[in-house]
Structures are given as C-alpha cells and as structure tokens.
Amino acid sequence: MKLHQVWQFSDMKAVSLPRLRTSPKRHAWILVIASFIAIVIVWAYLYPPPRYTSPIRDWLPAEPARELTDEERASRVVFRQILTTPIVRSKSSKIAFMFLTPGTLPFERLWEKFFEGHEGRYTIYVHASREKPEHVSPIFVGRDIHSEKVTWGTISMVDAERRLLANALQDIDNQHFVLLSDSCVPLHNFDYVYDYLMGTNLSFIDCFYDPGPHGNFRYSQNMLPEVIEADFRKGSQWFSVKRQHALMIIADSLYYTKFKLHCRPGMEDGRNCYADEHYLPTVFHMMDPDGIANWSVTHVDWSEGKWHPKAYRANDITLELLKNITSIDMSYHVTSDSKVHTLPRGHLVMTWRADRASPLSSSSSVSCSLVGAFRQACCRQLRRVESS
Numbered sequence: 001m002k003l004h005q006v007w008q009f010s011d012m013k014a015v016s017l018p019r020l021r022t023s024p025k026r027h028a029w030i031l032v033i034a035s036f037i038a039i040v041i042v043w044a045y046l047y048p049p050p051r052y053t054s055p056i057r058d059w060l061p062a063e064p065a066r067e068l069t070d071e072e073r074a075s076r077v078v079f080r081q082i083l084t085t086p087i088v089r090s091k092s093s094k095i096a097f098m099f100l101t102p103g104t105l106p107f108e109r110l111w112e113k114f115f116e117g118h119e120g121r122y123t124i125y126v127h128a129s130r131e132k133p134e135h136v137s138p139i140f141v142g143r144d145i146h147s148e149k150v151t152w153g154t155i156s157m158v159d160a161e162r163r164l165l166a167n168a169l170q171d172i173d174n175q176h177f178v179l180l181s182d183s184c185v186p187l188h189n190f191d192y193v194y195d196y197l198m199g200t201n202l203s204f205i206d207c208f209y210d211p212g213p214h215g216n217f218r219y220s221q222n223m224l225p226e227v228i229e230a231d232f233r234k235g236s237q238w239f240s241v242k243r244q245h246a247l248m249i250i251a252d253s254l255y256y257t258k259f260k261l262h263c264r265p266g267m268e269d270g271r272n273c274y275a276d277e278h279y280l281p282t283v284f285h286m287m288d289p290d291g292i293a294n295w296s297v298t299h300v301d302w303s304e305g306k307w308h309p310k311a312y313r314a315n316d317i318t319l320e321l322l323k324n325i326t327s328i329d330m331s332y333h334v335t336s337d338s339k340v341h342t343l344p345r346g347h348l349v350m351t352w353r354a355d356r357a358s359p360l361s362s363s364s365s366v367s368c369s370l371v372g373a374f375r376q377a378c379c380r381q382l383r384r385v386e387s388s
Helices: 022-046 070-084 108-115 155-170 190-198 243-251 252-261 275-287 319-327 372-388
Strands: 094-101 122-128 174-181 184-186 240-242 330-334 340-344 349-351
Touching: 070 243, 070 252, 094 190, 108 184, 122 155, 122 340, 155 174, 155 243, 155 252, 174 190, 174 243, 190 319, 190 372, 240 243, 252 275
Parallel strands: 094 122, 094 174
Antiparallel strands: 174 240, 184 349, 330 340
C-alpha cells in the first residue's frame, strides 16, 4: 500500500490526498510553446510560400470576398464573353506576323524565303517607330501601319503592340498573332510554325513569378485593389496569342491604365518598372491562366547575365548553333534572386542581334523554324547582313 493512500476499512472513509503543485518553470515552457505555435500558424496564413497554398487555409476562416469595383465587373464581363464565344475557323485561317521595328527590316529576304509558297496562310504588319522602312521584298510593300514613336521601357511599347493587334484583328481570317522584332529570324520552315501554332488552343505568353529586385520589387501599391502583389508577374515581351486573347488585349482599359500610371521607369520611390515585361503576364495570369503556356516561342539568350541578351555575330551563326537551339525542350526562367525554374517548351524563332543602337533591337526575339536548305540560307543571310 502506498503511503499517501490511507484507508480506514472499518468505516470505509478515505483520507484526502495532498495536492500536487506544478513547477512555475513548467508553466512558462507551456506558454512559450503555445505562443510559438500560434505565431507559426498566423505567419503561414498571412505569408504562404509563392505558388503554394497552405493546407492551413483549408480550416482557417475564409477571408471575406472583396467587392469588385464597377470597372472590374465590366472588364470581367467582357473577358468572359470573349473567352466563351466559340472559335470559328475557316479553311483560310491565317497567322499574322507583326513586326515591331525602328525602321528598315534587315532580314526581309530571309522572311520572304520563309513565306514563299504559302500565300493565303499569313499576313504581315509592320510598325516602324522611327523612320519609314525601305522594303527590298515585295511581300512587305504596303504592309506598314500607322506608327508612333516607341521609347524603350515605357508604355509606348505596349501601345505599339496593341496598335499592331488592332490592325491585324480587322482580318477575320487571322487566328494567331505573332509579335516579332527587326532582329528576329525563323528557326523552322513555315509548315512547322503554322501547324505548331494553329494546332493548339493556347497563347504563348512568358509568365513567371519573380520575388527578386527586378520582379515583384517593381510592384506598386497604387495598383490596388484590382492588381494585388501576389498576382504580379513577369515575362519576355515577345508573344504569340490566339484570336480570343488578342481581342482581350485591345478591349482592356482597366488594367492597361493601371500599368500605364504605375509601372514605368523612374517612379516616385526610385523604382523602375517596365510595362512590356509585366502587363500581359499579369493580366493573363489573373484572367485566363489555363489558356496560356507560361513561356514564349522566341529564343533569347540571357546567359551572359547582362541587361541585354546575347548578340550573335556572323561567326556565331552555324548549322550546329541552329540545331542546338531547335533541340531545346526546356524553358529557363532565371529570377532576379538568382534562382532557376524550368518548364517544357519548344522554340520557333530566335533573336539575332547585330550591334546596332536601337531601343528595340536590344530585346528582340520571335519564333519560326528552319530545316535543311532553309537553315543554310539563313546562315548565309545573317552573315551577309552582319558584314554589310
């Protein structure tokens, strides 16, 4: 029998047990642990990891839904109507090739060879922001649209893109729209490009989350409430979009205005934001994330880690280089916090840049493909331009 259990069996009475006292130190540790767990839960709820939804949100009270502004509600109605309208494709469906250039296109002869024999399956539009181009190929004659001055890094770049789309959308047979620069050359033949773009119901818009100084650091709280920081995205300017998305781009006023006012170089707080890198990736991440491939069909080499992509010289252009580029099947997104993210992909066009002082050539790109003799013609043409 234990000492603290004393029973009087005669009258079946029990002596009350002495009360055990908990150490004050134990109380303190319990409070510390409970406080730590509470902090972790609150922190995980408020600041979930990027691209990850914590399971904690499944049982914590749901955040109250924000009431949409009148402009948001109107925009969403228009976008929904565009996206739900059935796609009508005719036997004469075409791809619009839209060239954004400061002036004359140096690779007209190469593009002429690319388009040769495929009349009725493509259209060409040229936006020349500085001077009227001198065309050497007849297929480019008469394809210039009304153009305005473009300043690198400003909303005028997006304005030029929208101007090209508005002109191309007037042709109801245009079903896909590819943005090109004066420095772009095709990497495959026309049939390959046509089948690749027309055979999918996707737009190719480069889109990724960049938590670094050249990504979400550019975000401005002035974009609230319509654009929150968690939705802010980045991507290459060079896109290829289906007709529905092209309509959404020129129909948008709300988000365009947000980026026009609050994403520009030299903002009040000293930050620089470039609308052509953030506007489309952010809008389509918000409005139709499943409708885009988060990569571009344009090959641009940023491996040198500079402000501008690698400039290919005449001696660089070989059949081996073109073969290596066309065999790339992964898209690499290098965020400004020096992390690398990959996605499966393919390239249709490459950016080839001679050392010219042009605000557009420094970020040029686009996609098309080369095969056999076409690759050889490409090499010869590139070397000829470089030496001239």
